[in-house]
Amino acid sequence: MYQILLVASGGAIGALSRFFLGNLFQVFFSSSFYGTLLINIIGSFFIGYLISLGVLKNISEDLIRYFLIIGFLGSFTTFSAFSYEVLDLLLSKKIILSVLYIFTSVFFCIISAYIGMNLNRF
Numbered sequence: 001m002y003q004i005l006l007v008a009s010g011g012a013i014g015a016l017s018r019f020f021l022g023n024l025f026q027v028f029f030s031s032s033f034y035g036t037l038l039i040n041i042i043g044s045f046f047i048g049y050l051i052s053l054g055v056l057k058n059i060s061e062d063l064i065r066y067f068l069i070i071g072f073l074g075s076f077t078t079f080s081a082f083s084y085e086v087l088d089l090l091l092s093k094k095i096i097l098s099v100l101y102i103f104t105s106v107f108f109c110i111i112s113a114y115i116g117m118n119l120n121r122f
Contacts, residue, residue, distance in 0.1 A: 003066045010071020018076045033085040036078070037105055043077030044109035048116030 018039055025035030050064050050073075082105060089098035 003062060006062060006066035007071040007074075010067040010073075011075040014072035014075035017072075018078065022081075032081075033089070033101055036081045036085055037101070037108070040077045040082065040105060041108045041112045043073045045112035045116040047073050047077075048113030049119055050116075052117040052120040
């Protein structure tokens with residue numbers, strides 16, 4: 001039951017954070033996919049950072065895994081918004097932009113997670 005509460009509370013906070021940050025990014029960018037890209041890169045970085053933090057610093061595994069990674073960052077980053085935006089670009093006949101968005105997202109999210117994981121090694 002404790003783990004369910006951690007996931008649910010982290011998820012609620014992560015979803016709200018994504019909503020507000022996504023709206024903030026729309027002020028600066030003409031399309032919503034830029035905001036989703038930045039949110040997913042930021043979230044990937046922190047997932048990598050928190051995974052290595054838990055391993056190296058012996059911090060509560062429940063807090064890191066269930067509240068922060070699965071709950072907060074799981075709802076903060078979103079594959080569903082990414083999928084919707086790729087389909088929207090494809091339906092708008094922006095093929096090159098959609099392919100670029102896919103590769104940019106995958107590349108920078110993996111690189112960000114890697115950088116986050118390696119920050120705790122210093």
